[in-house]
Amino acid sequence: MEKILILDFGGQYNQLIARRVRECNVYCEVHPYTISMEDIKAFSPIGIIFTGGPGSVYTANSPQVDSAVFELGVPVLGICYGCQLIAHHLGGQVTPAQDNSAREYGKTETYYDVSSPIFNGLPEKGISWMSHGDYMAKVPVGFQLTAHSAACPNVAIADDERRFYGVQFHPEVNHTEHGTDMIRNFLYEVCGACGDWTMADYKDTAIRQIREKVGNGKVLLALSGGVDSSVCAALLAEAIGSQLTCVFVDQGLMRLNEGDEVELAFSKWSMNFIRVNAESRFLLKLAGEAEPERKRKIIGEEFIRVFEEEAKKIGAVDYLAQGTIYPDVIESGAGTAAVIKSHHNVGGLPDYVEFKEILEPLNMLFKDEVRQLGRELGLPEYLVSRQPFPGPGLAIRIIGDITKDKTDTLRWADHIFRDEIAKAGQDKLLSQYFAVLTNTRSVGVMGDGRTYDYTLALRAVTTDDFMTADWARIPYEVLDRISVRIVNEVRSINRIVYDITSKPPATVEWE
Ligand code: XMP
Secondary structure, eight states, X not given: OOEEEEEEOSOTTHHHHHHHHHHTTOEEEEEETTOOHHHHHHHOOSEEEEOOOXXXXXXXXXXXXXXXXXXXXOOEEEETHXXXXXXXXXXXXXXXXXXXXXXXXXXXXXXXXXXXXXXTTSOSXXXXXXXXXXXXXXOOTTOEEEEEESSOSOSEEEETTTTEEEESSOTTSTTSTTHHHHHHHIIIIISOOOOOOOHXXXXXXXHHHHHHHHTTOEEEEEOOSSHHHHHHHHHHHHHXXXXXXXXXXXXXXXXXXXHHHHHHHHHTSSXXXXXXXXXXXXXXXXXXXXXXHHHHHXXXXXXXXXXXXXXXXXXOEEEEEXXXXXXXXXXXXXXXXXXOOOOTTTTTSOSOOSSSEEEOTTTTOOHHHHHHHHHHTTOOHHHHTOOOOOTTGGGGGBOSSOOHHHHXXXXXXXXXXXXXXXXXXXXXXXXXEEEEEEEXXXXXXXXXXXXXXXXXXXXXXXOSSSSSBEEOOOOHHHHHHHHHHHHHHSTTXXXXXXXXXXXTTSOSSOO
């Protein structure tokens, strides 16, 4: 399979680069810039992309690349910081842009040399997304300038002979017009890709690899009923049939009726399915804990302990399988980017786990690829296109400590929110929507009496990839109906607010 290596220098859009490459039907992986030359050679990429990053290439301790990477004969595309790295290593000069007027942030009119392979077939002028405080003051010998803007003469560089390319802007973000086409040009025109990354192939390869690895062994799958673990169940079921047991743990933090719905859906499949009702033990472990990361870790650990117990009952289970996907891995701090949240099924894992190995057959896939794989495996559309629900469940939607009363309150409020959204036909327009129980109480008046109750926040976003998201513009009249119903029907909530922050700077979930 053709592979692109993405070297991660800590930029915030690194996952987007990977997504764009995959969208062009070329497989890629993101690795930290510290990866060794031997590992790079073993990976055997047809091309390498250097990501952006917050550093300055000329400062001591800034992330650097081993110069030997330029001797491999493999094409390189440097993006933003990555472009400056190419210049810095190959004899150019990068300086702080405060010294001149060339620092640029945001949408910038940019002029391209369309005879360069990267800009081949594109308009000569377009908007690009810039975000740089440094500037390539001197272009390295052997390189041509291939793009400029009003403020900056050196926006893109190219050495066609050695096949090294650099762009100062971010082609991976949607704000850059034709950005994906530029990446596609790099892959197809420069690296000679033919595009062999398809879900049908991935399915066959994954099934083969699972069979090889598991042999006659037994696998226990942690099934939550969400898209990822459902697709994982279907994949494993196809690969190893009755050697698989799916264990669904109802931790008491599911949405209204969700436990029964998951049980109903999966008990229809011909697979070993076990439901464990574990509400009280989870609530006991979480009692009094208000810190978001600790809540996640407690839940992660408790899940594993339940799975270990179930595995003992089944006997001789070597593997624990989870529906971890690539963004979970990256956001939990596998790369060089800061840890945002410990996803319960990655960073939330306890140090010691009583299984021979953890199987995560989806851990290199993005969400939309997982959905595609689900369709490829013949899963029904309602399962494949469900909105995501986080493994730690309502625990990370209750701010502060968690009690049974609070989970019941949130469950009802969330149910009403989702019910009204569906009635208004808004559900197809939203990527994710849910209620959050804040720990703020405020004064209200109901009937003729004073109330002092909780504030509920409504959250709804639209997004392609959950890495960035916009808050959704739900019509006021729908919000109004939701608000009236919740304060009337749910005890202990007397105020509703709507979250109007996008991601970044906020995240989708509140914790
Ligand atoms: P954030 O809050 O990081 O959420 O912007 C991005 C997406 O990830 C989901 N999410 C999780 N999913 N385990 C999961 O399976 C987790 O621990 C977890 N935390 C967040 C979130 O619902 C959103 O879709």
